Each structure stands twice: as structure tokens, then as C-alpha cells.
Amino acid sequence: MTLGGFAGTILVVDLTRGVITKEPLDPGLARDFIGGLGLTVKLAYDNLGPGTDALAPENPIVLGAGTLVGTDLPASSRLFSITKLPTSGTIGWSGAGGVTFACMLKNAGYDQIVIKGRADRPVYLEIIDDRVTLRDASPLWGLGVSATCEALWKDYERPTGVVAIGQGGENLVKFSMAYVDRIATLGRGGFGAVMGSKNLKAIVARGSRGVSVADRKGYKALRKSIFERMRAYPHLKEWQEMGLINSFPFVEKETYLHIKKRRVACVSCPIGCKDVVEIRDGDLKGQVVCSSSAINLFTPIIYGMKDYREAIKLIADLDEYGLDMFEFMGLMVFAKALAEEGLIPRDRAEPQIAVESLGSMEAWAGKIARREGLGDVLADGFPGVIEAFGEKAEALAPALVKGMHPYAGPGAALPWHLFGTMELGQVLDPRGPHVGSSGSPTYFARRPLEVFPKHLDRMGVPEDEIAGLLPRGDEGEITGLSVGGLLRHSHRWFAILGSLGVCARAQINRFYSASFCAQAYEAVTGIETPVSALRERADRAWTLLRLANLREGFQREREEVLPRKWFGDRGFQDYVSEEPLTVGESEQMIDDYYREWDWDPKTGVPTQRALDRLGLQGLK
Amino acid sequence: MSKYRILTDDAKCTGCLRCQLACSQAYQKSFNPSAARVRVxxxxxxxxxxxxxxxxxxxxxxxxCLYGALEKSAEGGA
Structure with missing residues (x-):
């Protein structure tokens, strides 16, 4: 059986033995897990032995490109990975705009890469069509992310895709990430450290095989319909002009336009959310910075940095080291408090920790990336700092989820106060506090509840289930919202998009519907796919991710605990009533989430009925 | 004589490669940026x-092209 869309081969790389094998993709497996994220979950489940340490050679990295990646459907370029992440200790997804990497991986002839073991010296993986080789990365070791990409692009003509780590990943910083084509981030939670633990500096991919679709006529009609809708969207130009600043106006529009140099898009994307900016004046004049989005460049302003140019420079430094900016900024606020309380001795907190100072933050970013002095403790993230400085330190820590700093909510970088799916999702995503999987109509605060049914229908929620999520009053008006129940459907929608390789950003996924996804999947692959089947396959993938974590001993009481600092006068508010949220109400939302999945409402363990429905019997 | 004259504006290009995808699909029957007749x-x-x-x-x-980096003029090129 030849499938359209899929490249048809899984690459298995054993770094310890230096052996690379190519395995044919089982068409039945491809169908049952859709592709992309879903298939990545399945391969990780099969290749990860329970109880493996995240930084041990036995922890596999599975990387995959979605089924639609390589076609020209809008923003179908996502790259996903599953591995055990060192900060949370959980098995989680990492995802990035694939820039050119994911498209090139498919063009080289591979849907997924399974990387096992540990090389005995720094290596990078070269994937050029049939030529797949491990190469010496000694000259690259010690370089930052951009420097690594630039060095590789001297040898490999672009659009060769590159996934690379910086010094943070090399030195196993628990909140280090990998970067795709130097500009898209992959793996908040320590994906970079997992690569570093394997002595794997980078992966390069380029191919010339092409990606074919099974039903060209059907594909053409679908493609036409989505592009007509997209071109007619009145805000398209605005998004292209302003990018994510349009949603998060951290600086004045004029400031952004002053520094904007160009926008960068992943393959096939109509928005282009990534930025190249140039500092036009001041001491940093002439600095050109690439970023996953301009909004990230301004994040230090939220933490007290006054000069936006200095904020840009700091984020550029963090990106070069390959460090997660949210975790870094949260940790530095925490470390400053510990130093002020005398819990960190004065002589260890040198230079003085000043979150608003570029000089101080640059010095600390370097100390962490190189694990120098106190930087060695900070490099282990919040759990490492709490372990080093004890209970008094723990009392001063911000709200934490799975040992990480949520980036949305009270006291966080994004001070959203209404408790919708993205906020609850920070606790219920297995990877740790991330909002990427939890998108829903609650993304836009105070959107009228009357518009929710239309969007839930688009996300593929069956009509009878929508009624259960949106209770109605005597006159038919919608009176409430089950945030927990809705989050279950957000996770399924994310699993659908991620498996197809489509970007889940609100600006993109608004053009997609579950019905369109099912038709596109069928046209591209030739696999008969009614919407109900697509839903079931996505449920299978997300449930298997749950099972993978339960197999590790994952427990509601430990991994899915709502931080107590989210409650109280300055805490989260109920999404509908805007009254202060209580612990009991939010615990109920977790029960609702489990129940909506047909998992045990108290423990979150999938019921036998759910496993039977999904063909996952016998897996624990 | 070509059908159109194709105008380019490099400053508007985002590198999305939609042009290469469309070209290769039309002439090679598969999405293959390396086989396209337009290159970024x-x-x-x-x-x-x-x-x-x-x-x-x-x-x-x-x-x-959704970014205005490629436009066609009705006037044919050489």
C-alpha cells in the first residue's frame, strides 16, 4: 500500500553504536496515529523503557514531520518531538514551526527520526536524501545557536534545515531548548539538554524527492477553498504587517515598525510570525536579531527592563545560548529574592542580580549556560535551586507546575487573569506549563459565549457534546462554560493539527476545521478518513501519551496540582463570572477534564472502556 | 514570448517557499522545492x-505569493 503525503521511512539512529537504519513506515500505524505528533507519541512509547532518566542514553528523542508537511496547505510545516524532559521528568511533546527543516526532512524521504544512545564525541546528524551520516561536531561544540547554524549553512546550501543547540544544551541546562533554523524554539522543559546529553549538536536535513498527494483533484479543490477564505480574511495584511505584536502590544506600534527589518515564515505559512529586527540607535545600534517573534524580544520589559533595545539584546543572548527566556527571567527574579533574604550568600551572588540591568542579566545568562559558580545551581532550574537552598527558598518561589514557571497567570510574564483552557492547560499538559496545546475560544478573553458553539463545531466537537460543555438557561441562553470539559477537546484539536503538521496558532487554525482536516488528510494520503475516524485517531495518540506518563508513575496528586499561589485576591478569576477562582472549583475542572476523556474522574487513569474504544487494550 | 512579466520585491519575501511549492507541483507533479523554476x-x-x-x-x-514579493504584470516578458 503506497500512501500519499508520507515519505514512507522511519530513520533510526543509534548514537552509541554509530549505526543508522531505515525502516519502512507501517501504513496501518500511519493511519492509526495520523502521522506527525501522533506517530511520534507511538514511537516514543515503543522506544522508551519505564523509569529511564531524561538525560540517560536510553531516553530516545523521536522527531517527526506531520502528514501535510511538504504540501502547500497553509502553515503545514510543524516539527514535533517526544522525549522525556529533564525539568518535569515527564514525557512531553516539543513543537516548533518547522521553518524549512520539517519540509526538507520529508523531501529527504523520512517522516520520523528515532535517536537513541549517546555518541562518544560531539556529532551532528547529516540527512541529505539517501545519505544519512553522523559527522564530527567538534568544531561546532561551544558555539551558540546562530553560530552553529551559520557554520553548517556554509557547508550545506540553504534551504537545508538545521536543528541545533547552544552552550546551554551542551552543558545540560535543564531549561535549554533546541532551535530550528536558528529562529524557532523547540522544547521548553529541557529538550536542548536531552540533545546535549547525547553529544548531538545538530541535525541537518535537505531533500529532493518531493511530496506527492494521492488525490490531486480533491486536493486542488480543498486548497482553493482554504486560500479563498484566507485571502478574504480582512485582517490578513494586519497580521503580516505586525505579526504577534498585533495581539500583544508590549511596545508601541511605531517602535516595532522602527526596528522591523523583515518577517520570516515557516514553509507554506501565510502569516510569517517570526521576526528579524535591527536596533537603529543607541549603544546597540546596528545589532540585527532573529527571533521566534518580536513579542519575545520585549519580554524583559515585563520584568522591569526599561530600554527595549537592551531587552532585545538580552533575548538575543539567551537565544544564542539556547535558553528558555521565561524560565530564565522567572529564575532570576527568584534568585534576586533569595539573595535579598540572605539565603544566597552575597559572595555567591556576584555580579549583583538585577533583573532590570542588561549587564547583570547577560553575565548570569553566561554563568548559567556555562554552569559557572552559582550558575551551576541555577542551571538546574527551580527544583535545583530549592534543593540547594531549602524550605525557606521554597516559600519564596513563584507558582510552579511540574517544577517549572508557568508563563501565563498571576505573577507570570503574561498576566492573564481569566481561567480558560490555556490557563488550566498549563497544569494538564503532560509536558509542563505550556499553553500551546490548550487553545480554544477562551483564548480571546470575554468573547461572548454565544460564539462558542460555532468554534467548537469547527474544532470537531460533536453537537450533542457541545450542549454538555455550554449549559443553557430557561430561555436557551448560554449561562456557563465547562473549562475542564472544553480543554479535553482543545487537546484533541491540538493532536489533530499536530499530527497533520499544521500550526495551532489562533491566527492559523481559525482557517481550519476538523471536517477540512479529515478531507485534506484523505486527499493527501488516500486513507479513507471520516471526521469521526480522525477524532478517534487523535484521541488514541493523546491517550497513549497519557499512558506513557502513567507508566512512569505520573500521579494527579503530584504532577497535576494547581499552584496555591494562583488563588486569592490577586489570583485567577472564573472565566465567565470573573469572581475569584476557588481551589474547589478548579479541582472540579480537572475532574471534568478526566470525565470528558472517559478517564477515572479522580485519578485520571483511562477507563477500560476508553482503552477498548481506542484499541489500546493491555497498555498501562 | 512569456505570458507575464514577473516582478519581484526581495524585501517582502519571507522565505515561505510557497512559490517553489506551487511551481514544482504544477510542472513536476509533486511538491519539491528543489525542482522549482523559481528559487528563493x-x-x-x-x-x-x-x-x-x-x-x-x-x-x-x-x-x-501572499506577501507581495512576487507579482505578475500583464505585459509579457522576453
């Missing part, structure tokens, strides 16, 4: 658009 060269942080000798200026690349 990545030069540092900049992009530069060029055409191979096989290009017949059919205008498909411009039809598929």
Missing part, C-alpha cells in the same frame, strides 16, 4: 528571488 536564496537574514532558465513566466508563483 537565503542570504544571511535576507532573501533573494531568482528564476531558472526553464521558467516560462506562467505566473503561478506570483498567484501563490
Amino acid at each position: 536564496d537565503f542570504l544571511g537574514v535576507d532573501c533573494a528571488i531568482r528564476f531558472t532558465e526553464e521558467c516560462v513566466a506562467c505566473g503561478l508563483c506570483a498567484d501563490n
Whole structure:
């Protein structure tokens, strides 16, 4: 059986033995897990032995490109990975705009890469069509992310895709990430450290095989319909002009336009959310910075940095080291408090920790990336700092989820106060506090509840289930919202998009519907796919991710605990009533989430009925 | 005589490669950026658009550019 869309081969790389094998993709497996994220979950489940340490050679990295990646459907370029992440200790997804990497991986002839073991010296993986080789990365070791990409692009003509780590990943910083084509981030939670633990500096991919679709006529009609809708969207130009600043106006529009140099898009994307900016004046004049989005460049302003140019420079430094900016900024606020309380001795907190100072933050970013002095403790993230400085330190820590700093909510970088799916999702995503999987109509605060049914229908929620999520009053008006129940459907929608390789950003996924996804999947692959089947396959993938974590001993009481600092006068508010949220109400939302999945409402363990429905019997 | 004259504006190019995808699908029957007759060269942080000798200026690349980096003029080129 030849499938359209899929490249048809899984690459298995054993770094310890230096052996690379190519395995044919089982068409039945491809169908049952859709592709992309879903298939990545399945391969990780099969290749990860329970109880493996995240930084041990036995922890596999599975990387995959979605089924639609390589076609020209809008923003179908996502790259996903599953591995055990060192900060949370959980098995989680990492995802990035694939820039050119994911498209090139498919063009080289591979849907997924399974990387096992540990090389005995720094290596990078070269994937050029049939030529797949491990190469010496000694000259690259010690370089930052951009420097690594630039060095590789001297040898490999672009659009060769590159996934690379910086010094943070090399030195196993628990909140280090990998970067795709130097500009898209992959793996908040320590994906970079997992690569570093394997002595794997980078992966390069380029191919010339092409990606074919099974039903060209059907594909053409679908493609036409989505592009007509997209071109007619009145805000398209605005998004292209302003990018994510349009949603998060951290600086004045004029400031952004002053520094904007160009926008960068992943393959096939109509928005282009990534930025190249140039500092036009001041001491940093002439600095050109690439970023996953301009909004990230301004994040230090939220933490007290006054000069936006200095904020840009700091984020550029963090990106070069390959460090997660949210975790870094949260940790530095925490470390400053510990130093002020005398819990960190004065002589260890040198230079003085000043979150608003570029000089101080640059010095600390370097100390962490190189694990120098106190930087060695900070490099282990919040759990490492709490372990080093004890209970008094723990009392001063911000709200934490799975040992990480949520980036949305009270006291966080994004001070959203209404408790919708993205906020609850920070606790219920297995990877740790991330909002990427939890998108829903609650993304836009105070959107009228009357518009929710239309969007839930688009996300593929069956009509009878929508009624259960949106209770109605005597006159038919919608009176409430089950945030927990809705989050279950957000996770399924994310699993659908991620498996197809489509970007889940609100600006993109608004053009997609579950019905369109099912038709596109069928046209591209030739696999008969009614919407109900697509839903079931996505449920299978997300449930298997749950099972993978339960197999590790994952427990509601430990991994899915709502931080107590989210409650109280300055805490989260109920999404509908805007009254202060209580612990009991939010615990109920977790029960609702489990129940909506047909998992045990108290423990979150999938019921036998759910496993039977999904063909996952016998897996624990 | 080509059907259109294709106008390029490198400054507007985002590197999305939609032009290369459309071109290769039309002429090679698969999405294959390396087989396209229009090419986006990545030069540092900049992009530069060029055409191979096989290009017949059919205008498909411009039809598929959403950023205004490629446009077609009704006047045919040489």
C-alpha cells in the first residue's frame, strides 16, 4: 500500500553504536496515529523503557514531520518531538514551526527520526536524501545557536534545515531548548539538554524527492477553498504587517515598525510570525536579531527592563545560548529574592542580580549556560535551586507546575487573569506549563459565549457534546462554560493539527476545521478518513501519551496540582463570572477534564472502556 | 514570448517557499522545492528571488505569493 503525503521511512539512529537504519513506515500505524505528533507519541512509547532518566542514553528523542508537511496547505510545516524532559521528568511533546527543516526532512524521504544512545564525541546528524551520516561536531561544540547554524549553512546550501543547540544544551541546562533554523524554539522543559546529553549538536536535513498527494483533484479543490477564505480574511495584511505584536502590544506600534527589518515564515505559512529586527540607535545600534517573534524580544520589559533595545539584546543572548527566556527571567527574579533574604550568600551572588540591568542579566545568562559558580545551581532550574537552598527558598518561589514557571497567570510574564483552557492547560499538559496545546475560544478573553458553539463545531466537537460543555438557561441562553470539559477537546484539536503538521496558532487554525482536516488528510494520503475516524485517531495518540506518563508513575496528586499561589485576591478569576477562582472549583475542572476523556474522574487513569474504544487494550 | 512579466520585491519575501511549492507541483507533479523554476536564496537574514532558465513566466508563483514579493504584470516578458 503506497500512501500519499508520507515519505514512507522511519530513520533510526543509534548514537552509541554509530549505526543508522531505515525502516519502512507501517501504513496501518500511519493511519492509526495520523502521522506527525501522533506517530511520534507511538514511537516514543515503543522506544522508551519505564523509569529511564531524561538525560540517560536510553531516553530516545523521536522527531517527526506531520502528514501535510511538504504540501502547500497553509502553515503545514510543524516539527514535533517526544522525549522525556529533564525539568518535569515527564514525557512531553516539543513543537516548533518547522521553518524549512520539517519540509526538507520529508523531501529527504523520512517522516520520523528515532535517536537513541549517546555518541562518544560531539556529532551532528547529516540527512541529505539517501545519505544519512553522523559527522564530527567538534568544531561546532561551544558555539551558540546562530553560530552553529551559520557554520553548517556554509557547508550545506540553504534551504537545508538545521536543528541545533547552544552552550546551554551542551552543558545540560535543564531549561535549554533546541532551535530550528536558528529562529524557532523547540522544547521548553529541557529538550536542548536531552540533545546535549547525547553529544548531538545538530541535525541537518535537505531533500529532493518531493511530496506527492494521492488525490490531486480533491486536493486542488480543498486548497482553493482554504486560500479563498484566507485571502478574504480582512485582517490578513494586519497580521503580516505586525505579526504577534498585533495581539500583544508590549511596545508601541511605531517602535516595532522602527526596528522591523523583515518577517520570516515557516514553509507554506501565510502569516510569517517570526521576526528579524535591527536596533537603529543607541549603544546597540546596528545589532540585527532573529527571533521566534518580536513579542519575545520585549519580554524583559515585563520584568522591569526599561530600554527595549537592551531587552532585545538580552533575548538575543539567551537565544544564542539556547535558553528558555521565561524560565530564565522567572529564575532570576527568584534568585534576586533569595539573595535579598540572605539565603544566597552575597559572595555567591556576584555580579549583583538585577533583573532590570542588561549587564547583570547577560553575565548570569553566561554563568548559567556555562554552569559557572552559582550558575551551576541555577542551571538546574527551580527544583535545583530549592534543593540547594531549602524550605525557606521554597516559600519564596513563584507558582510552579511540574517544577517549572508557568508563563501565563498571576505573577507570570503574561498576566492573564481569566481561567480558560490555556490557563488550566498549563497544569494538564503532560509536558509542563505550556499553553500551546490548550487553545480554544477562551483564548480571546470575554468573547461572548454565544460564539462558542460555532468554534467548537469547527474544532470537531460533536453537537450533542457541545450542549454538555455550554449549559443553557430557561430561555436557551448560554449561562456557563465547562473549562475542564472544553480543554479535553482543545487537546484533541491540538493532536489533530499536530499530527497533520499544521500550526495551532489562533491566527492559523481559525482557517481550519476538523471536517477540512479529515478531507485534506484523505486527499493527501488516500486513507479513507471520516471526521469521526480522525477524532478517534487523535484521541488514541493523546491517550497513549497519557499512558506513557502513567507508566512512569505520573500521579494527579503530584504532577497535576494547581499552584496555591494562583488563588486569592490577586489570583485567577472564573472565566465567565470573573469572581475569584476557588481551589474547589478548579479541582472540579480537572475532574471534568478526566470525565470528558472517559478517564477515572479522580485519578485520571483511562477507563477500560476508553482503552477498548481506542484499541489500546493491555497498555498501562 | 512569456505570458507575464514577473516582478519581484526581495524585501517582502519571507522565505515561505510557497512559490517553489506551487511551481514544482504544477510542472513536476509533486511538491519539491528543489525542482522549482523559481528559487528563493537565503542570504544571511535576507532573501533573494531568482528564476531558472526553464521558467516560462506562467505566473503561478506570483498567484501563490501572499506577501507581495512576487507579482505578475500583464505585459509579457522576453
